[in-house]
Amino acid sequence: MRTIPVVAIAVLLAVSPAAALDGTEILKKVDANLQPESFESYRKLINVEPGGARREYLLWTLKKGDGKIASVFLEPASEKGRATLRLGDNMWLYIPGVGKPIRITSLQSVVGGVFNNADIMQLDYHVEYDVRTVEEQGAEYVLDLKAKTTTVAYDRLKMWVDRKTLLPTRIECYAATGLLIKTLYFKEPKAFDDGRLRPAILETDSPLYKGYRSYMVYARIKKRVVPDEVFTLDFLPRLETMR
């Protein structure tokens, strides 16, 4: 009678690490395919309200390695110069004219509307999430991701990945309670400066904001490595001078 548990444990030991490894490898490749490890980018955030009115924000971003990301708003005029910095789990917001950068959390929204800070200062997925399971569904992998810490904005992600291109097509973002917060759709693959094909449009809808849609449109993604000193609190007010 002891053979069944022994066999079950042996199977688990044999299968689980392999599945986890595969999932992690897939996720790392997804990250590499979405953006270079260190880069600069110009993005447009667009909120479309149920009546059709639009609000647009232009954002310039620098990212370095696994945990350093800094962004500054270039448009509209009311947000110009507003800059954010993320060093791992630490996040700060600098508002020109107001004072020193203040500490913020990933769930807050820098600009109001559907986008929150975690969307704007997204680190690589494999840095913030562990792969729990991987399934094959037709031409796609479906990855179930669990946040490594409670500081991550979304507790769980369900990610659909194209098996051929290893690019995500859709991600559902869930709170710890199981509530669906938003769904991201990756669209219009385009060759960027390094010749790699990446989705140029990230569309979002949320059951919390019925009728609203938001888009993150990547116009430029370019490999660029800048000194670590750029990702510091004292440098944040000068961030735009790096453009």
Add this chain to the structure above:
Amino acid sequence: MRVAPRAAAALLLWALLIPAGAIRAQDEIRLEDIEKEIARTVERPYSLGGFLEFQPTLFGLDRDAAFHRLRFLDEDEGAIAAQYDLGLRLEGAYRKGIFSLFARADALITQGDLDRVFRIDLLEGFASVKPTPGLALDVGKKVVKWGKGYAWNPVAFVDRPKNPEDPELALEGFYLLAAEAIRSFDGPLKTAAVTAVALPVAKDVNEKFGETDHLNFAAKVYALLFDTDLDVMVLTGGSRTTRFGVDFSRNILPNLEVHGEWALITDFEQAPVNERGQAKRRVDDVMSYLVGIRYLTERETTFIVEYYRNGTGFTGEQMEDFFRFVETSDATFLGTGNPTGIRRAVTLAEGAYGRPNPMRSYVYARASQKEPFDILFFTPALTTIVNVVDRSFVVIPEVTYSPRTNLEVRLRAVALVGERRTEHGEKQNDYRLELRVRYYF
């Protein structure tokens, strides 16, 4: 000349009557168009912008209050006064290689029952050289922004004080030379930075900073150590007495930040008056400090709470003596016409007794709710500032709404509550109502 109210009315009409639908665009994202638009923006080495602002204010005057009597003496301005402010802010920046220029200026027209003013102020205007990201040199008029507090910054040794009723207003800088060096590391110490400031004070240069004919030096060392922001700062030079400070800020939970500041001001001179107006000069080392939190709930309510101990402030007894002196001087002036006492009281009110938060102990609390009832770009907030010593306080309910890109409307009421001979009970106003319409360009 009634330019301000007319222009303001036109701005208001434009802001409120044009429906949002008039600027609606199709729900269509054309990658090509966006790329062209971004290319136009990113290639400009300069930027120019700012905002146009109209702010009508209604003051409910407290005709028995000490500061009302000191301002208007024997004139009766009635119980209510209106004021219209029309402001223009311009900001410009230019970059070329390692050099950059920045300027921020305000123009303000005030018309109303109490004041008529036209003013242009250069808030900041400086040149920068940045040979590497880790090294920068600034020269010109600049706001340095030291400290972690939201409403008060006892360690902001080279800045003008914030207005705690509206701490996000842009400040005016001082003319200075500042050098900054930053280094990043791996490990628990992630960043270290040193800032050194030279600030001259002479006739017509930084005169409001302190005693003239001195060159003052200030320095700050910053570290991001174990995920905590830490600063140590010092100011010396003669225009103000030497002072030392430290501050910190840290997220102890993802949605809970704690911060604090501590300042030691050496040889601080204070001259409180007794009820006859006689000053007793005292020189002593004093400490000011602040502790605060910022907390975000799951429903996106943000709470900011700060306690401020102002070592340079007056005690309750000293403030009461001042108010008694105002009462007797005013009675003498109205009874005999002798202005000697009231003139002295006016001078005192223009100095330490009339500055914002002149006493020892305060609590600031603010709760703001982001986008309640799913109304996007709408934020109601409630703020209070309590004088712990005399238990007088200010309550500020407000709503901010952005009906469309670059347009912001803020409506707020400010009620000042307190007994006689308390800070807020003796302020010129019982309340004020403000509407602020701001259009960014």
